[in-house]
Amino acid sequence: MQVMFRIFGLFLIIFTSLTSASAAPRPLENALDAVQQQNWQAALQIAAQDGRIATDIIEWHLHRSGAGTAQAVSRFMARNGDWPGLPYLQKQSEEAFLDAPTDVVLDFFQRHAPLTAVGGFAYAAALLAEGKTEQAHRLAQDFWVAAPMSYKVQQAYLEQFADNLRALHEARLREMLWLDAHASAEAILPYVSSDQAAMATARIALRKGEQGVDTLIAAVADELQNTPLLAHARFTWRLRAGRQDSAMALLAKRSQSAVFLGRPEVWSKGRKLLVRELISEKRFDLAYQLASGHHLTKGGDFADLEWLAGYIALQHHNSPTIAQVHFENLLLKSETPISLSRGYYWLGIAHQAQGNDEPAQRSFRLGSDYQVGFYGLLCAEQVAVPMTKGLSQDVSLPDWQDAGFRQSPVFQATILLYAADQPILAERFVTHLAETLPEDQLPQLVDFLEEIKQPRALVRLGKRKASQGYVYPRPLFALHPLGQKTYPVATELMLAIARRETEFKDSAISPAGARGLMQVMPATAKAMAQKLAVDYSPDRLIRDWEYNAELAGQYLADLTQRFEGNPVLVAAAYNAGPNRVDIWIKSLGDPRAPGVDIVQWIEMIPYVETRNYVMREAESLINYRARLGMPAQSEPFSVQLKSSVFQPLAPKSE
Numbered sequence: 208m209q210v211m212f213r214i215f216g217l218f219l220i221i222f223t224s225l226t227s228a229s230a231a232p233r234p235l236e237n238a239l240d241a242v243q244q245q246n247w248q249a250a251l252q253i254a255a256q257d258g259r260i261a262t263d264i265i266e267w268h269l270h271r272s273g274a275g276t277a278q279a280v281s282r283f284m285a286r287n288g289d290w291p292g293l294p295y296l297q298k299q300s301e302e303a304f305l306d307a308p309t310d311v312v313l314d315f316f317q318r319h320a321p322l323t324a325v326g327g328f329a330y331a332a333a334l335l336a337e338g339k340t341e342q343a344h345r346l347a348q349d350f351w352v353a354a355p356m357s358y359k360v361q362q363a364y365l366e367q368f369a370d371n372l373r374a375l376h377e378a379r380l381r382e383m384l385w386l387d388a389h390a391s392a393e394a395i396l397p398y399v400s401s402d403q404a405a406m407a408t409a410r411i412a413l414r415k416g417e418q419g420v421d422t423l424i425a426a427v428a429d430e431l432q433n434t435p436l437l438a439h440a441r442f443t444w445r446l447r448a449g450r451q452d453s454a455m456a457l458l459a460k461r462s463q464s465a466v467f468l469g470r471p472e473v474w475s476k477g478r479k480l481l482v483r484e485l486i487s488e489k490r491f492d493l494a495y496q497l498a499s500g501h502h503l504t505k506g507g508d509f510a511d512l513e514w515l516a517g518y519i520a521l522q523h524h525n526s527p528t529i530a531q532v533h534f535e536n537l538l539l540k541s542e543t544p545i546s547l548s549r550g551y552y553w554l555g556i557a558h559q560a561q562g563n564d565e566p567a568q569r570s571f572r573l574g575s576d577y578q579v580g581f582y583g584l585l586c587a588e589q590v591a592v593p594m595t596k597g598l599s600q601d602v603s604l605p606d607w608q609d610a611g612f613r614q615s616p617v618f619q620a621t622i623l624l625y626a627a628d629q630p631i632l633a634e635r636f637v638t639h640l641a642e643t644l645p646e647d648q649l650p651q652l653v654d655f656l657e658e659i660k661q662p663r664a665l666v667r668l669g670k671r672k673a674s675q676g677y678v679y680p681r682p683l684f685a686l687h688p689l690g691q692k693t694y695p696v697a698t699e700l701m702l703a704i705a706r707r708e709t710e711f712k713d714s715a716i717s718p719a720g721a722r723g724l725m726q727v728m729p730a731t732a733k734a735m736a737q738k739l740a741v742d743y744s745p746d747r748l749i750r751d752w753e754y755n756a757e758l759a760g761q762y763l764a765d766l767t768q769r770f771e772g773n774p775v776l777v778a779a780a781y782n783a784g785p786n787r788v789d790i791w792i793k794s795l796g797d798p799r800a801p802g803v804d805i806v807q808w809i810e811m812i813p814y815v816e817t818r819n820y821v822m823r824e825a826e827s828l829i830n831y832r833a834r835l836g837m838p839a840q841s842e843p844f845s846v847q848l849k850s851s852v853f854q855p856l857a858p859k860s861e
């Protein structure tokens with residue numbers, strides 16, 4: 208009962224802090240200010256006024272900065288083994304174990320396997336001191352081959368374990384080259400043969416784009432000229448130099464086997480780029496050869512390349528049976544709603560092309576379980592499955608104060624961080640809590656976040672659970688106060704853009720300079736402010752979300768008018784710029800026109816970021832309509848994608 212009252216009291220603290228501008232700062236807030244000054248002693252003393260959880264939050268920061276002792280790190284991780292970010296905390300702290308007593312080192316690393324070369328050395332040395340020689344040697348060898356390390360740490364390994372590492376120097380060199388850990392690779396060159404050193408030097412120069420690479424390549428011994436390491440470096444150099452045909456020829460030759468590639472995964476980024484380029488050039492045979500010859504066994508690149516191979520076979524080789532195999536391969540290694548629904552949709556299309564109606568319908572039904580995603584909505588359309596229930600705000604949630612997680616230190620840390628005006632850090636804790644929470648308690652956690660009005664945390668929680676294969680639409684499409692305002696474009700469009708751009712972070716600034724809730728570029732914001740006859744303030748873009756949304760709403764209205772209310776073109780233009788969209792209309796066709804397949808048009812957008820952006824926007828529009836309790840559109844999803852559904856809201860031309 209006391210814990211219950213404590214949680215309720217903490218909730219009152221946070222609720223007051225979030226709703227009152229005059230609320231006094233919490234001790235933790237002042238302690239975190241001291242953290243910014245690296246004044247750890249003061250920070251810990253101040254935080255103690257807010258209790259044990261608050262001091263642990265400061266210790267969490269302390270150890271993540273690498274400033275803690277081995278003993279303190281060990282105690283902290285034993286006490287808070289369910290806190291977020293512990294792998295990073297451990298990596299930052301492992302150097303402290305170099306000078307720690309042997310029993311402390313052994314106790315810690317027996318519970319937490321070392322994650323860095325420094326930690327590996329500390330543990331191996333402690334094992335050696337305990338007489339566990341064989342275990343120490345195996346550990347040192349494992350880290351020697353696999354881990355980047357500073358020159359100082361390298362020398363420590365060589366001094367302590369020289370005899371056991373001598374036969375592994377070339378293996379270490381190869382691994383560091385594959386990792387592009389160039390400093391570690393160069394540090395080991397004195398310990399390998401001159402031929403290996405010459406090959407490594409040529410590889411590094413090619414990867415860095417340095418001058419004089421031809422001379423360095425010529426200096427490589429004949430037996431090493433064909434090594435996958437050097438071939439991959441040549442491949443990436445040719446891509447950077449714009450020698451696409453030469454890069455394609457090299458990739459085709461190396462793709463005859465996984466052995467010729469060495470590490471198939473490191474070729475994948477360039478492989479996908481070239482396959483899409485070949486599709487745009489209508490060189491479908493070579494495109495299929497490169498897409499299908501990836502030699503991967505799992506991962507996102509595996510899924511992308513299997514999809515590309517299946518797409519080419521289906522749409523350009525008239526081989527739906529072969530396409531079916533690729534889409535089935537994709538599904539076998541997929542776990543997320545986006546990948547699964549994509550696989551089921553295209554598998555269904557491949558079955559349709561073969562006249563296999565029943566398997567096609569089965570695939571679409573399976574895909575329709577993921578209506579939070581673009582392809583899930585397309586699957587649902589194929590089998591007339593209604594919109595997922597439970598999105599409406601009218602659906603009540605169980606009270607969070609009855610939840611089992613209320614006693615969790617991670618939850619209590621979340622509350623304290625919100626009360627200390629640290630929403631971004633609080634989100635880390637609450638989304639981490641959601642990772643391990645029983646599914647029946649998730650609605651209560653959503654209830655908590657809705658009650659304290661944290662839409663960004665809700666979206667991040669929803670995405671985290673989706674990445675684990677659990678789809679919970681309500682937090683995925685959280686509501687923000689801008690949904691209660693009036694803009695010159697549809698409310699669902701405003702919500703979808705803000706969610707995609709920043710996950711509702713008011714103060715976001717992108718590397719390109721886009722600012723605020725809806726990531727408005729300063730030049731665009733200035734033009735929209737002039738159009739609306741309001742003052743332009745770059746600072747307000749990140750301080751005042753309503754101001755940011757007002758300018759973004761006007762820009763969206765302009766795009767809506769320019770592209771006749773088409774949701775696909777408006778989203779693409781908001782992300783990549785309207786001029787690029789005009790170029791794509793010329794090269795890919797107008798997606799609004801009869802005879803142009805809108806799904807294929809989106810899939811062939813040259814920019815991967817924009818391609819994903821358009822899909823995420825499209826799915827969000829439909830889900831936000833349901834979330835807002837709006838009636839469903841009468842047209843099917845695919846028809847809406849081609850239509851001018853936003854045109855009535857666009858301003859009249861002057």
